[in-house]
Amino acid sequence: MNAKLSPAAWVGAFMLGVFVFLGLFGPLLAPYPVGVEAIDQTPQFLSPSMEHWLGTDENGVDALSQLMHGARSALTLSVIVVLSCAFIGVTLGVIAGYFRGVVDELVMRVVDILMAFPGILLNIAIVATVARPGLGMVIAALIANGWVGYARVARGQVLSLRERDYVQAARAIGASDARIMARHVVPNLLAPIMVQMTFGFGGIILIEASLSFLGLGPQVDYTWGAMLDQGRQLMFQPGYSHYIIAPGLAIAWVVLAANMLGDGLRDRLDPRQRGRG
C-alpha cells in the first residue's frame, strides 16, 4: 500500500473533484433559474451564445443551468446509492462469510439470483411501478440489486480473514463475534470495497441515465439522462446536436473519472495488477 497513485489516477481524482464541486455548488452557480418559474421566460431553442453558453431548450430554459442542476441530482443519487449499497453489501457479506452455514447459503443464493439476469431489468421493473418516479424511487431501484457486488467482495475477503491468526487470537481471549467483525474484520476489507465504490460512481450514473433515457427516470428533477432523452427527440432538427453532446459528455466525464481513479486505486492495492488493466 506504499506505492504512489499513478498520474492517470490523480487526473481521475481531479475530474471527480470537479464533479463533486459542481454537484455541491452547481445549482448556486447556475446563471439562470430552472424549474416551473423559468419556463417561457426566454425564447425557445436559442443557439449557444455569450448569454446562454449551451442555448435554451424547448421551454426556453437555459441548458447550462439545467446541466448544473443535473450535477446535483447525479451527485445526490450516486453518493446515496453507492454508500447504501456498500453498507448493505458489506454487512450481509461479512455476516455470511463470518458465520458460514445457513446464513451464508441464504445470502449467496439471493446474490446468485440477482446476478443471474441483467440488473437493469429489475431497475426497470421497480421504477415502472409508479407513473411519475422521483429521485427517491430511482435510488431505491438502484439499491435493490446494487449491493450484490459488494456482498460478494466482502464475503470473499472475510472467508480468508476469519482464519487469520489475529482473528483467532481475538476469539481466544473471548472477544464477541460483533467485536471481532467490527474491529478486526471490517477494517481489513475496506480497501477493496473503496475501489469498488469508486467504480460504482460511474456505473450508477450510467444506469440512471439509461433509465431516464428510456423514459423511466426521475420525472421531478433535472437529470443528465433526461436531458439526453430530450436531446434525442430534438435531434432531427438541424443545429440541435449540442443537446445530446453536453449531457452526454457530462456523464462521460464522471464515468471516465471514476474508472481512472478506480484503476489507480486497484493498482495501488494490488501491485500485481499494475499495467495489466
Next chain:
Amino acid sequence: MPIGAFLLRRLGLGLVSMLGVSLLVFLFLHLIPGDPVDHLAGGDATPDQRAKVAACMSLDKPAHVQFGRFLEGVADGTLGHQCPDPKGKPTVMARIAEVYPHTVYLALCGMGVALVMALPLGILAAIRRGTWLDTLASVTSLSGIAIPMMMMGPLLLLWFFLDLGWLPGPTELGPQAMILPAIAVGTHLMAMLARMTRSSMVEVLGEDFLRTARAKGLPETTVIAKHALRNALLPVITVAGLQFGSMLSGAIITEKAFERPGIGLLLLESIAERNYPVVQGCVLVIAASYVLVNILVDLAYGLADPRIRRA
C-alpha cells in the same frame, strides 16, 4: 465435478434464479398501488367492463392465485394472455416471438463489432506495450467505456444518417440499417474486451513457453499467433460470452434510440400501457436467455480448457 452433475446444478440454479426473478417482478408489479385496469380498459370504461378486465387478468383473485396463473402460462408455453380480449389477440409468447429475433440479431451483430474491434486493439497494445499505440488503445477503450450508449446511438445517427447520409436512419430494417445500432451496442463491450485482451496478452507474453518458442528460432508472427494468442484469448472469449446478457440489456437502449422492433421496445411499450402480462413475459424471456447463454459459455469453456474441467 462430472459434466452431467455440473449441468444439472447449473440448470437447477438457473431455474431457481428465474423463479426468483419472476417472483420479484410479480411482487413489484402487483403489490404496489396503481391500477392496470385504468389503462387497459380505457378511461371511460363502465364498471362492468372494468370488472371484465380485472377478471381476465385475475386481479380480483388473491396474489398467490395470480402468481399461480402466471406460472401456468409459463408451463404451457404461452406466457399468459393479453387482456381485455384474450381470444382476439396473440398470446404473450407469440408477441415476444415476433420481435425477439430482431433483438438477438442486434446483440449478435454488436458482439461481432466488439470482437472485431477489440482483439486487434488489445493485441497491438500488448505487443507494442508502452508506445503511443498502447496509449492510443487505452484512450480508445476508456472512451468506449465512458461514452454512454444513450449518447452514442443518437450521435451516430446524427453523423452517418443526417449529416453524411451514408447509412439508413431509425425504424428501418435490413443489413445496412444494422451497422449503426451494432456499433452503438458493441462499443462498450469492445472497450472492456480490448482492456482484457491487452492484460491477458501482456501476461502470456511474459511466460516461459514464449521465450522457448523464440529461442528455438520461430518467427515472431508464429510466436504471437500460434503460441501467445491461443492462450491469451480463451479468457477473453469467455468474458465476451458471459457479456452476451449485457448485450441484451444494451439492446433495450439501442432499440429505443434507433426505434427498431425488439424485445426492449416491446417491454417499454408494455410498461407504458401497464400491460403486466407482457412485461412479465419479456422480463422472463430476457432472464432465461441470459441464464442459458451463461450455462453454455461455462460448458464451452470447460470443454476447451481441460484445467477447468478437472477443477
